[in-house]
Amino acid sequence: MSETPSETPKTPEIYKCCDNPQITYLAPVNINIDERTVGSVDVWRCAVCMKSFCEEKSLGIDSITDIVGMPRIEDDEKWVVIISKLQKGKDKWKLVKLKQNGMIKFETADEKVIELKIQDYKIIDDYHSSFLVLDHIHHAVEI
């Protein structure tokens, strides 16, 4: 238990993305609703293989991820935030990894699993949209 919250997130345990990983914190991407930040995605990058890693942070929740250390991402996947038009507040967005095309099983805020169509790393659905996290480094995204 740490008493003092640190400004810069600590680098999690070394993740073996390549032979000699040098993973450092890159930047946050803030998620805004009505110009208020409701959460953020922390972006980390390996200076050797340039692979990026993302972690979801909702304000007021210490840790919502059950993955220890860096979440694994495959070479053919990208970090994407899915936005639900049916939800409000922190339930409105979720960090996922998408392949370029196909379908993704997506767990909604009310714990239903639905299938969403992916086309060129984007969600194609009437009630959901998405954006690529790495396109918004250092910026806030209004959802």
Ligand SMILES: [Zn+2]
């Ligand atoms: Zn690496």
